[in-house]
């Protein structure tokens with residue numbers, strides 16, 4: 081899947097004067113005043129669009145925003161126009177719809193090097209239903225298709241999958257290619273030793289990832305809320321910590337699998353416990369084997385961090401998915417921050433390949449101000465998780481093979 085045809089391999093002749101339908105993931109967070117609070121996804125979409133503009137293409141840009149049910153002004157893409165225009169250095173034209181007469185007229189009037197931003201494709205229920213007639217209408221205004229929406233590649237929607245049946249060539253953008261290079265390429269052929277750090281709230285959401293990574297890694301570090309299910313499975317008392325009672329056997333079998341495969345499985349040896357789930361909770365550090373009743377584990381302790389750091393020092397490739405603790409509360413953010421700092425140090429001083437696989441781990445790295453120090457930070461939470469589980473993404477599968 082990593083070897084999909086890319087926009088970079090299209091010749092100039094394929095692009096000059098051509099109308100290119102670019103599906104990006106511009107699903108950025110907006111505050112109540114419709115101000116963008118994190119423009120990462122917009123910035124990540126820029127290289128592909130700029131490349132096309134420089135080759136004399138006319139870009140018809142499409143995205144979803146949020147999960148609207150029908151036309152919802154709050155989910156309009158209009159607030160993105162100023163930032164997009166600024167980043168691209170061209171005045172982006174905005175359509176009031178994503179299909180129909182106005183779009184056809186605006187697309188026909190686009191000059192070479194011009195950008196037309198379509199309104200939220202999810203204003204039509206046909207988008208998520210991947211209805212062929214809707215996909216055909218989206219496709220009708222363009223000559224070829226570029227998918228750069230990695231964050232939405234796990235969705236088989238009209239603008240990510242359906243449209244490829246009507247627009248050829250259908251190729252990957254630079255962001256899509258980079259995400260696949262790291263999340264598929266680097267994970268399939270890692271420089272060894274290869275470590276995975278998996279955290280987050282529940283084992284149930286990470287089973288697929290842990291199982292898939294167990295076949296590839298030398299070291300597996302576990303943290304976050306999921307570890308208490310592992311402790312309980314080993315007979316430790318876990319107080320009021322998060323436990324999935326129906327996953328105890330699974331936890332035991334994952335520990336056995338790691339042993340059988342010779343993977344060094346590291347569970348934290350000490351824990352920061354709290355008397356309640358709150359930012360201002362009382363806290364103390366205890367051994368993982370001695371979590372008091374009425375207390376809950378909300379972060380990994382300093383001994384665990386030291387052990388993790390030493391293990392990570394031996395690696396050449398590291399992938400990280402899921403925080404070590406409740407990092408949203410500053411009191412319980414140390415374990416997560418320590419991992420972020422260690423990975424930044426390994427990347428910048430030892431050339432270790434570090435990959436942050438979407439979601440809350442990305443938020444934690446950004447909160448620590450270390451985002452630009454990692455080898456790759458994924459723009460897709462759900463999509464990166466599915467890739468790490470070894471699943472095929474429909475939005476990628478639909479693109480032309482190299």
Ligand SMILES: Nc1ncnc2c1ncn2[C@@H]1O[C@H](COP(=O)(O)OP(=O)(O)O)[C@@H](O)[C@H]1O
Nearest residue numbers: 280281304305377378402403405406439440441
């Ligand atoms: N010990 C813990 N107890 C409860 N929740 C936790 C604990 N450690 C981490 N979490 C929570 O896990 C959430 C992230 O989980 P998840 O969505 O699985 O991660 P990701 O988005 O990185 O895949 C965070 O909101 C964090 O507060």
Ligand SMILES: O=C(OP(=O)(O)O)[C@H](O)COP(=O)(O)O
Nearest residue numbers: 105107147231232460461462463
């Ligand atoms: O933000 C997104 O996903 P993510 O929160 O899993 O990274 C994507 O834009 C996909 O959105 P969706 O989960 O509403 O299909």
